[in-house]
Amino acid sequence: MKLIANNIHKKIKGKTILNDISLEMETGNIYGFWGRNGSGKTMLFRALSGLMKIDSGNIYWNDKELHKDFAVLPSQGIVLEHAGLYPNKTGVENLLYLAQLKGVIGKREVEEAIRRVGLDPADKRVFGKYSMGMKQRLVIAQAIMEKPDVIMLDEPTNGLDEAGIKEIRQLIEQEKERGALILLASHNQEDMKILADQVYKIADGRIERKGTEL
Numbered sequence: 001m002k003l004i005a006n007n008i009h010k011k012i013k014g015k016t017i018l019n020d021i022s023l024e025m026e027t028g029n030i031y032g033f034w035g036r037n038g039s040g041k042t043m044l045f046r047a048l049s050g051l052m053k054i055d056s057g058n059i060y061w062n063d064k065e066l067h068k069d070f071a072v073l074p075s076q077g078i079v080l081e082h083a084g085l086y087p088n089k090t091g092v093e094n095l096l097y098l099a100q101l102k103g104v105i106g107k108r109e110v111e112e113a114i115r116r117v118g119l120d121p122a123d124k125r126v127f128g129k130y131s132m133g134m135k136q137r138l139v140i141a142q143a144i145m146e147k148p149d150v151i152m153l154d155e156p157t158n159g160l161d162e163a164g165i166k167e168i169r170q171l172i173e174q175e176k177e178r179g180a181l182i183l184l185a186s187h188n189q190e191d192m193k194i195l196a197d198q199v200y201k202i203a204d205g206r207i208e209r210k211g212t213e214l
């Protein structure tokens with residue numbers, strides 16, 4: 001399965017955020033997005049997921065077009081900010097609530113995802129009391145819990161200690177082996193070296209370079 005972008009452009013308040021971006025990505029691979037703060041990685045993920053409309057260009061998932069055949073990408077898990085998680089709900093409660101919106105998975109799968117990121121489904125602490133690393137793990141659990149075809153991870157190893165980084169890298173590899181298409185934005189060079197099959201270097205909203213190394 002393929003995710004394709006053809007010549008996408010986006011301006012916000014007169015400023016060009018995405019400038020003629022074309023990409024072709026296939027399931028079973030990890031694509032790294034490397035670039036300075038503000039280069040456009042997050043905005044690109046938002047565009048590709050359908051969360052943000054583009055001004056021109058086309059985005060295809062297989063033979064279907066985003067914004068024509070569907071409003072958002074049909075099978076995706078996305079880690080952006082800690083958006084959508086309630087500080088006064090536990091991890092399980094938070095993910096169950098989100099799972100119920102789609103109705104594809106139930107409690108068993110939610111608990112399995114929580115275990116896979118190294119958290120305890122029986123933990124009664126609420127999200128607001130989680131450490132930064134625990135929050136990050138729960139957000140990743142949310143992105144993978146429905147076993148989506150496309151997973152977008154924006155800085156997934158942020159806030160994790162060395163052991164946590166290793167665990168999350170393993171999880172990302174497992175998701176690739178499962179056959180997911182993974183987009184990974186990270187400032188961590190090791191993440192790029194270890195995980196990415198292809199690296200897109202982003203600068204000023206453009207793809208400056210594509211290759212197998214940084």
Ligand SMILES: Nc1ncnc2c1ncn2[C@@H]1O[C@H](COP(=O)(O)OP(=O)(O)OP(=O)(O)O)[C@@H](O)[C@H]1O
Binds near residue numbers: 035
């Ligand atoms: N709501 C907004 N209104 C105006 N400009 C915005 C808005 N959101 C983002 N931008 C601009 O879009 C550009 C790209 O930002 P983006 O968040 O995609 O960068 P990034 O590569 O993800 O950066 P970082 O590494 O800091 O996460 C930046 O110049 C930013 O200032």
